[in-house]
Amino acid sequence: MVxxxxxxxxxxxxxxxxxxxxxxxxxxxxxxxxxxxxAVVAWGLTDGRADAIANPDPDRRADLAMTWLLAGLVAxxxxxxxTWLISLFYKGLYVGTLINELTTFAAFxxxxxxxxxxxxxxxxxxxxxxxxxxxxxxxxxxxAGNQDRVDTDVxxxxxxxxxxxxxxxxPGLRTSAVAGAGARETTEVTxxxxxxxxxxxxxxxxxxxxxxxxxxxxxxxxxxxxxxx
Numbered sequence: 001m002v003x004x005x006x007x008x009x010x011x012x013x014x015x016x017x018x019x020x021x022x023x024x025x026x027x028x029x030x031x032x033x034x035x036x037x038x039a040v041v042a043w044g045l046t047d048g049r050a051d052a053i054a055n056p057d058p059d060r061r062a063d064l065a066m067t068w069l070l071a072g073l074v075a076x077x078x079x080x081x082x083t084w085l086i087s088l089f090y091k092g093l094y095v096g097t098l099i100n101e102l103t104t105f106a107a108f109x110x111x112x113x114x115x116x117x118x119x120x121x122x123x124x125x126x127x128x129x130x131x132x133x134x135x136x137x138x139x140x141x142x143x144a145g146n147q148d149r150v151d152t153d154v155x156x157x158x159x160x161x162x163x164x165x166x167x168x169x170x171p172g173l174r175t176s177a178v179a180g181a182g183a184r185e186t187t188e189v190t191x192x193x194x195x196x197x198x199x200x201x202x203x204x205x206x207x208x209x210x211x212x213x214x215x216x217x218x219x220x221x222x223x224x225x226x227x228x229x
Contacts, residue, residue: 003040003075003113004082010036011083015093037116044068044120051121052128064121072113076106 010032017032018025047064055061080101087095095101 001074001078003071003109004078006036006039007075007079007109007112008082008086011079011093011095012086015090018094019092033112037112040113040116041120044117045124046120047117048121048124049128050124052125056132058125058129061125065118068114068117068121069110071117072110073106075113076109077102079109080106 014029014032017028021028051061051064081098083093083095084098084101087093096105
C-alpha cells in the first residue's frame with residue numbers, strides 16, 4: 001500500500017509539472033520514475049539486510065521474492081484505480097481508461113516495484129554475508145563445551161575400535177568407594193566367556209571296600225599259603 005500511495009503521488013506531480021512545462025514532459029517523467037525506483041531500491045536494501053541478519057543461513061531465509069511480487073501487483077492495481085478515480089475530479093492527470101489502468105499501467109508499476117526491490121534485497125543480503133565471512137565463528141553455551149571434548153570423543157572412538165573381532169565383551173560392574181576427601185572409582189571387568197571345551201567321559205573304577213581292623217588281624221594270623229610251604 002505504501003508503494004501504491006507513492007505511485008499516486010508521482011502521477012499527481014507528473015500531471016501538474018507537465019501542465020506547467022509541456023516541452024519537458026519526457027524529462028519530468030524520467031526524473032519522477034527514477035525517484036520512485038530509488039525509493040524502492042532503498043526499501044529492498046533494508047529488507048534484505050534485515051532478513052540476512054535475522055537468518056545467517058541462506059537456506060532458512062524468507063521468500064522475499066513472492067512478497068515483493070505481491071507488493072508490486074497490489075501497488076499497480078490500487079494506484080491505477082485510485083488515479084482513475086481522481087481523474088474524474090481533476091482533469092490535469094494523464095490517465096487512460098479504467099481497463100488500461102488496471103492492466104497495462106498496473107503491470108508497469110508491478111515491474112517498477114518488483115525488479116528494483118529484489119535488486120536491493122540481493123545487494124543487502126550479499127553485504128551482510130560478506131561481513132559474516134570476515135568474522136570468526138564463535139560457539140556459545142553447549143557448543144563451546146562440546147568443542148573442548150572433541151579430543152576425548154576421538155580417543156573414546158579409537159578405544160572402541162580396538163575390541164577384537166568376535167570377542168564378547170561383558171559389561172563389568174562399577175563399584176565406587178569413598179575414602180577420605182576424595183572418591184575412588186574401581187571397575188571390575190569380567191573376562192570374555194569362551195566356549196566350554198568338550199569333556200571326555202572318565203573311566204569307571206571299581207569301588208574300594210574299606211579295610212577294617214578285624215580284617216587286618218586275620219591277614220596277620222593266616223599268612224599266605226606260599227609262605228607256609
